[in-house]
Amino acid sequence: MAFFTSPLSASLSARMIYVSSFFLPGILPPIPHHVLHLKSLLPKCVNIFMHTPLISMMSHELKGAAEKEVKRLEEIMRDVDVVEPNKVYDLALCYYQDAKHFLAKEMYLEAFEAAVIAWAYMDALLHMNKIRVAPETLKYFTADPN
Structure with missing residues (x-):
């Protein structure tokens, strides 16, 4: 099971x-x-x-969750510093764009999924020191800044 x-x-x-x-x-x-x-x-x-x-959650709950994740992702993507250009960052950027597109089309499940995938890539990039983010946004990541 x-x-x-x-x-x-x-x-x-x-x-x-x-x-x-x-x-x-x-x-x-x-x-x-x-x-x-x-x-x-x-x-x-x-x-x-x-x-x-x-x-089977209420559509407004799913909408709220998708909007929250995309908004948080926008905050990160706006100020990210790419230390070393790479394909993983390009993938994260594509999923971020997809999340915004799905949100605009009111496809909230797909927007949430795309945002979560983008988050995973961004977190991995931060772990590998391929990107830098603003100190106030480190609370959103699992990477240790030290």
């Missing part, structure tokens, strides 16, 4: 289960219908309508 730590990981796992069950026939064993809909695993977290899993 799978255990999920957050609605986001549940959503991503639901997508993987759904996609693999339809696009990899013969490669993976068949997934029972009740597992495909994840009702037995996550009765209150994920529902699949057509092909898109939706987190």
